[in-house]
Amino acid sequence: MNLIQSHAQKRDGFVKEFALKLGVDVFTPISHTIFSPEEIIKKNGGKPPLTYQSFIKLIGLPPLPLGNGSPSIPPVGIDNSNDLPIPTLTDLGFGDVSQEECNPFIGGETEALKRMDASIQDQKWVAAFEKPKGDPTAFLKPATTVLSPYLKFGCLSSRLFYQRLQEVYRKVKKHTEPPVSLEGQLLWREFFYTVAYGTPKFDQMEGNPICKQIPWNDDDSLLSAWRDGQTGYPWIDAVMVQLRKWGWMHHLARHAVACFLTRGDLFVHWEKGRDVFDRLLIDSDWAINNSNWMWLSCSAFFSQYHRIYSPISFGKKYDPDGKYVRYFLPVLKDMPKEYIYEPWTAPIDVQRKAKCIIGKDYPEPLVSHLGASKNCKEKIAAAYALNKQIKGERNQVQLQGVKKNSSDSRNTDDVIKQPPKKLRQKKLTSY
Ligand SMILES: Cc1cc2nc3c(=O)[nH]c(=O)nc-3n(C[C@H](O)[C@H](O)[C@H](O)COP(=O)(O)OP(=O)(O)OC[C@H]3O[C@@H](n4cnc5c(N)ncnc54)[C@H](O)[C@@H]3O)c2cc1C
Structure with a gap:
């Protein structure tokens, strides 16, 4: 093993x-x-x-x-004679960790x-x-x-x-x-x-045998807009504010923002989102966080990349009045419910009355969901096709290797690192 x-x-x-x-x-x-x-x-x-x-x-x-019928841990002798006081966060070098709002x-x-x-x-x-x-x-x-x-x-x-x-x-x-x-x-x-x-290299895409290789964006401006709750989609931004303030959100809320960042809209690398969750979640857990990010980005475990959550209708379905959005994004608290999930569609006099001018008090949408999600689907489809072809290539090489019992020095990893010319050209044109 x-x-x-x-x-x-x-x-x-x-x-x-x-x-x-x-x-x-x-x-x-x-x-x-x-x-x-x-x-x-x-x-x-x-x-x-x-x-x-x-x-x-x-x-x-x-x-x-x-203590419930199973063998118990052998007792460990604890010497309390040199008890030291518990160090404070400041002693540990964290400085001032006061938050805007304490998690509940x-x-x-x-x-x-x-x-x-x-x-x-x-x-x-x-x-x-x-x-x-x-x-x-x-x-x-x-x-x-x-x-x-x-x-x-x-x-x-x-x-x-x-x-x-x-x-x-x-x-x-x-x-x-x-x-x-x-x-x-x-x-x-x-x-x-x-x-x-x-699984080797479980917390990264490259070299991780269960993770699909997808040419994600490396766009830090998209990442920071998402991280800071500034995407212009109130449902997504409210979840990200809940993350920053409470360090915990419902599982489906995590689905919504992880999908939006990766395969749904922004096409940003799942490892970047994973890092933000790792830093801000109070339940952040290496195995669970990486697994779920791979799941949501359709990199492993789940592959129905054409099923994308809408950043508008997902939250609306559960909370048509927008109570959740109003709580975590007080800038939108007076926006009428018809516009709470798409405030950029509110007429200017409605925005003025709600004391929230889109583009000034709250951002315009970072991307158009329809166009962005279509683009993402196309890119993932191309990446999936390439992953499949490379896997086929690798199997063929392995099969030939067995047949010939060959002295060919090219190992299967080389095939992944250096796809044949035809595949390399396809990769360049399709992304
Ligand atoms: C992108 C993303 C990242 C996540 N990162 C983390 C993380 O770092 N740490 C973490 O604990 N959970 C993570 N989850 C899984 C899940 O969202 C949380 O475990 C759950 O929301 C915690 O709330 P709860 O205790 O009320 O869950 P409940 O529904 O009450 O479930 C009870 C327990 O089951 C376990 N559990 C529930 N759902 C999952 C799941 N999908 N995968 C693994 N274990 C689960 C948890 O230990 C949870 O406390 C993530 C989910 C997503 C989509």
């Missing part, structure tokens, strides 16, 4: 080796995920399963949370358990949970659990959450199933961890 050494794996290996040299016993339980990614990859013949369904077939019964989520295990209990006690809600049906604009009472920051920081055990869900499922007559159920959400997390663990 050829498991890939990510930064975290290398770091852990180093710490383990260092501790062992000093005669310190090292015990490394799997606790951040329900299943062991390494075990699943082993069961799958050394390769990570690349679809959710094939992953589900492999997992078997989940281990119980510690309190940290810590006590809060995590309280939040989980609050979700679980509504058994009807848990039993009926269907992720794609949630309302991404429901911000005062979010449509999902908002447990992701707690899972990310280890304030909440994914195994405990999983077992508590099973208790509810046993009590109710009928409940939804993976992939859309709450259990299914936790399994998405497990699936993405497993793929991330076993």
Whole structure:
């Protein structure tokens, strides 16, 4: 088995080796995920399963949370005699981190358990949970659990959450199933961890074997307009402001802005959007963030690039009055609801009355959605065709290599790096 050494794996290996040299016993339980990614990859013949369904077939019964019948961690002697005060953020060199508005989520295990209990006690809600049906604009009472920051920081055990869900499922007559159920959400997390663990260069496009090679733009002005909530599309900008202020948005809101930045409108590289999320999300998680960015940009896992979210009608469908937009973009708070998702179409006297002149108080749309999305589809179609051709070429070379048992020194990677002349010409003209 050829498991890939990510930064975290290398770091852990180093710490383990260092501790062992000093005669310190090292015990490394799997606790951040329900299943062991390494075990699943082993069961799958050394390769990570690349679809959710094939992953589900492999997992078997989940281990119980510690202290619930499963073997416990050997006690570690903690010496508190030299207690030092907890350093402040300023001590750690972060300076002033005050925000315009504090995110509404309190940290810590006590809060995590309280939040989980609050979700679980509504058994009807848990039993009926269907992720794609949630309302991404429901911000005062979010449509999902908002447990992701707690899972990310280890304030909440994914195994405990999983077992508590099973208790509810046993009590109710009928409940939804993976992939859309709450259990299914936790399994998405497990699936993405497993793929991330076993895929080389998972956090980049180049050299990542599951990632489609797409000639994304490298346009920092488009990126900064998106990042700063200045695209001129209120639904997109409101989500980006929620990200900056709260560090958390509903999954479908993340879909909307990730699609818009990449394959939907701006054609900016998913790695750039990933970095912005990584910096601003309070639940930012290496495996989950990279996976979802590849998904949304149609670079891996999902390939229906012709299905593009509209930056106008997506938000409108859930919130026709625009309450979400008005909350996160107060500059538009007095815009009549007919124009709230397309304020540039409001007559000038309406804009004056709403004290919001488009182009002055709030930007004009950065791109025309219809034209931009058509362009994006064409570029992705060309990139997909090229990826397919190169893959075909590679298979052919491999086949010939086997047939001839050849001494040809050109390896398959060279084919990807240096496509034949015909393909290179196509690449230049089609992008
Ligand atoms: C572009 C993009 C980037 C994302 N980046 C992150 C990230 O950095 N960290 C992160 O935790 N989630 C990320 N997600 C996944 C998802 O949006 C969040 O996990 C979810 O919105 C968190 O809210 P919740 O806890 O209320 O979720 P719930 O719906 O209540 O789900 C419960 C738990 O299941 C897990 N989960 C739910 N959806 C997913 C998913 N699609 N993939 C993997 N695990 C999931 C999370 O741990 C979540 O807390 C991203 C999604 C997109 C589209």
